[in-house]
Amino acid sequence: MADVTKIYVPRDMAALAMGADDVAAKIETVAEKSGAAIEIVRNGSRGLLWLEPMVEVETGEGRIAYGPVAASDVESLFASDFLKGGAHKLRLGKPEEIPWLAKQQRLTFARCGIIDPFSLDDYRAYGGMAGLDKALTLDAPGIVDEVKASGLRGRGGAGFPAWIKWDTVRKAEADRKYVVCNADEGDSGTFADRMLMEGDPFTLIEGMTIAGLATGATKGYIYLRSEYPQAFEALNRALVVARRRGVLGASVMNSGKPFDIEVRLGAGAYICGEETSLLESLEGKRGVVRAKPPIPALKGLFGKPTLVNNVMSFAAIPWILSHGGKAYADYGMGRSLGTLPIQLAGNVKRGGLIELAFGISLREVIEEFGGGTWSGRPVRAAQVGGPLGAYFPDKLFDTPLDYEAFAAKKGLLGHGGIVVFDDTVDLAKQARFAFEFCAAESCGKCTPCRIGATRGVETMDRVISGVQPEKNLGLVRDLCEIMTDGSLCAMGGLTPVPVMSAIDNFPEDFNTRARPSVAIAAE
Amino acid sequence: MTAYEPWNAERASQIIAEHAALEGATLPIMHAMQEAFGHVPDAAVPMIADALNLSRAEIHGCLTFYHDFRRQPAGRHVVKLCRAEACQSVGADALHADIKRELNVDWHETTADGEVTIEPVFCLGLCTCGPAALIDGKPVGALDVGKLRAALGRSH
Numbered sequence: 001m002a003d004v005t006k007i008y009v010p011r012d013m014a015a016l017a018m019g020a021d022d023v024a025a026k027i028e029t030v031a032e033k034s035g036a037a038i039e040i041v042r043n044g045s046r047g048l049l050w051l052e053p054m055v056e057v058e059t060g061e062g063r064i065a066y067g068p069v070a071a072s073d074v075e076s077l078f079a080s081d082f083l084k085g086g087a088h089k090l091r092l093g094k095p096e097e098i099p100w101l102a103k104q105q106r107l108t109f110a111r112c113g114i115i116d117p118f119s120l121d122d123y124r125a126y127g128g129m130a131g132l133d134k135a136l137t138l139d140a141p142g143i144v145d146e147v148k149a150s151g152l153r154g155r156g157g158a159g160f161p162a163w164i165k166w167d168t169v170r171k172a173e174a175d176r177k178y179v180v181c182n183a184d185e186g187d188s189g190t191f192a193d194r195m196l197m198e199g200d201p202f203t204l205i206e207g208m209t210i211a212g213l214a215t216g217a218t219k220g221y222i223y224l225r226s227e228y229p230q231a232f233e234a235l236n237r238a239l240v241v242a243r244r245r246g247v248l249g250a251s252v253m254n255s256g257k258p259f260d261i262e263v264r265l266g267a268g269a270y271i272c273g274e275e276t277s278l279l280e281s282l283e284g285k286r287g288v289v290r291a292k293p294p295i296p297a298l299k300g301l302f303g304k305p306t307l308v309n310n311v312m313s314f315a316a317i318p319w320i321l322s323h324g325g326k327a328y329a330d331y332g333m334g335r336s337l338g339t340l341p342i343q344l345a346g347n348v349k350r351g352g353l354i355e356l357a358f359g360i361s362l363r364e365v366i367e368e369f370g371g372g373t374w375s376g377r378p379v380r381a382a383q384v385g386g387p388l389g390a391y392f393p394d395k396l397f398d399t400p401l402d403y404e405a406f407a408a409k410k411g412l413l414g415h416g417g418i419v420v421f422d423d424t425v426d427l428a429k430q431a432r433f434a435f436e437f438c439a440a441e442s443c444g445k446c447t448p449c450r451i452g453a454t455r456g457v458e459t460m461d462r463v464i465s466g467v468q469p470e471k472n473l474g475l476v477r478d479l480c481e482i483m484t485d486g487s488l489c490a491m492g493g494l495t496p497v498p499v500m501s502a503i504d505n506f507p508e509d510f511n512t513r514a515r516p517s518v519a520i521a522a523e
Numbered sequence: 524m525t526a527y528e529p530w531n532a533e534r535a536s537q538i539i540a541e542h543a544a545l546e547g548a549t550l551p552i553m554h555a556m557q558e559a560f561g562h563v564p565d566a567a568v569p570m571i572a573d574a575l576n577l578s579r580a581e582i583h584g585c586l587t588f589y590h591d592f593r594r595q596p597a598g599r600h601v602v603k604l605c606r607a608e609a610c611q612s613v614g615a616d617a618l619h620a621d622i623k624r625e626l627n628v629d630w631h632e633t634t635a636d637g638e639v640t641i642e643p644v645f646c647l648g649l650c651t652c653g654p655a656a657l658i659d660g661k662p663v664g665a666l667d668v669g670k671l672r673a674a675l676g677r678s679h
Binding site (some may be wrong): 017050052189287422 | 550560653660
């Protein structure tokens with residue numbers, strides 16, 4: 001029997017966007033022509049996204065990576081004997097030895113990019129299912145105790161201690177409870193949820209199943225944004241496998257306890273990442289924010305006790321259960337414990353997924369991992385935490401990635417996304433965009449957000465065109481104060497964060513000299 | 524390019540029936556309709572309302588709330604261009620201006636020949652390889668006008 005060489009070509013959406021399907025097809029064709037026996041595995045991405053499509057070949061010495069590979073490189077790769085790990089200008093060596101990856105602390109992303117995303121045996125071989133096995137030996141309070149010991153805080157952005165929600169749902173009495181995964185990853189600069197769902201979906205499934213055991217919920221929903229068609233396919237494929245193998249269903253791993261999961265698609269509304277509007281949307285309604293209380297943990301989906309957590313929160317759970325909450329809490333700083341999957345994006349040379357303990361500085365991420373801008377120009381600003389996060393200038397880059405440290409600098413960590421801008425950025429334009437985005441995505445329930453965002457765009461337009469800029473900037477500040485204090489949810493409440501950070505940190509971009517020809521009153 | 528079925532009330536009833544038993548079935552039904560017909564026509568509203576025992580106003584409200592759902596057919600190609608900050612940082616705004624000029628359309632509009640609809644989208648999770656787009660559902664990174672022309676099979 002001829003030796004079959006395994007070749008890994010990621011099916012991660014970012015790899016596909018750079019031509020991974022063409023590369024896989026070309027490898028297939030060339031291998032057939034040359035009579036080489038190969039098997040292509042479509043894995044997830046390891047997160048070195050500037051190297052995608054990153055092709056890996058299994059050799060006697062382990063996996064050897066090449067990248068970024070274009071379809072037009074494939075002939076020359078075969079000519080260089082890449083099936084044996086041969087030398088080539090795209091050869092990167094062993095992926096785990098690439099410093100960018102070697103420096104990371106991969107707990108949640110330990111398997112992503114390594115395993116076949118739909119092979120439960122692969123998943124188990126790399127440490128998967130150990131958390132669920134452990135959870136099945138504990139009672140519900142015992143599981144919650146591990147989550148408490150881990151110090152895990154909600155990774156969706158709010159940073160709320162996860163165990164409190166878990167314990168509240170556990171203690172709630174009801175005929176039916178739900179576990180809902182917020183997979184509406186709408187923040188620009190974030191893609192960790194997407195990568196995990198595409199590259200290692202069983203981790204999310206396992207985490208949610210453990211949550212079901214801990215809370216007594218029997219049904220899980222993954223509310224997935226429609227902008228992620230690959231993740232939708234991947235999750236559904238993995239759920240079929242999980243059901244067939246008895247992980248999900250009437251008796252989870254023969255424990256006698258039922259739990260199943262269904263994926264639901266959102267429909268392009270950013271606000272549905274807010275947990276109460278997400279629940280409205282799951283119920284089949286407009287994604288309008290609910291007033292709290294009642295909190296979803298007591299009265300959530302269809303009025304039943306509901307645990308709502310982000311993908312990254314659930315995905316941290318299997319590791320926490322299998323290694324113990326204490327081991328997880330040994331990572332991190334202050335009250336931010338464990339690891340943070342950081343997403344480095346925008347105008348950056350080496351962008352991707354960087355999982356590290358909390359506490360690394362923004363500068364280390366941008367300079368050491370990122371290697372500066374993609375355009376080669378100086379870095380001028382970084383927006384951290386998505387469209388509702390602050391724009392930081394160089395002088396704030398030494399802030400450590402930690403919930404409290406960011407709050408102290410009037411920023412927020414959010415979902416851990418960092419978008420880098422070079423010196424061509426115009427912060428007045430970015431501030432205007434923050435209002436424009438809020439106007440487009442507001443659910444419309446409360447006035448400060450619905451009207452304030454539109455007035456913000458109009459007023460910023462006056463500032464930008466030099467109409468009584470000082471006076472109008474004063475109006476923008478007033479408006480921001482009202483939106484911060486008077487909005488029902490984080491959408492209106494945090495839109496002032498990018499606006500005010502742009503004004504305060506980059507005052508030189510806000511033209512404060514009125515143009516005499518357009519002296520119209522500030523309104 | 525995606526080929527859609529022409530509107531057919533019987534087929535629509537069938538789609539509704541397939542999903543009506545789901546909890547909170549409104550969005551799954553609308554997604555399935557749009558997948559079949561390319562849009563969710565107003566004629567579908569009373570049918571969905573009836574099947575789910577909801578008012579027409581509730582269904583209309585839902586249909587018009589979500590950016591994804593179209594009430595009119597789109598062009599043969601749908602191009603979703605990411606307008607979010609990570610793509611802005613690598614020149615998406617200028618690219619979008621060029622594309623809109625070349626196709627002579629604004630956001631949500633379809634070219635005069637009915638070929639291409641341009642829609643804005645806020646983040647595709649392709650934030651390291653912008654400007655990003657979904658062209659007929661296919662992800663494309665590092666988009667430029669040439670790549671778009673090639674994907675659409677247009678020579679100009």
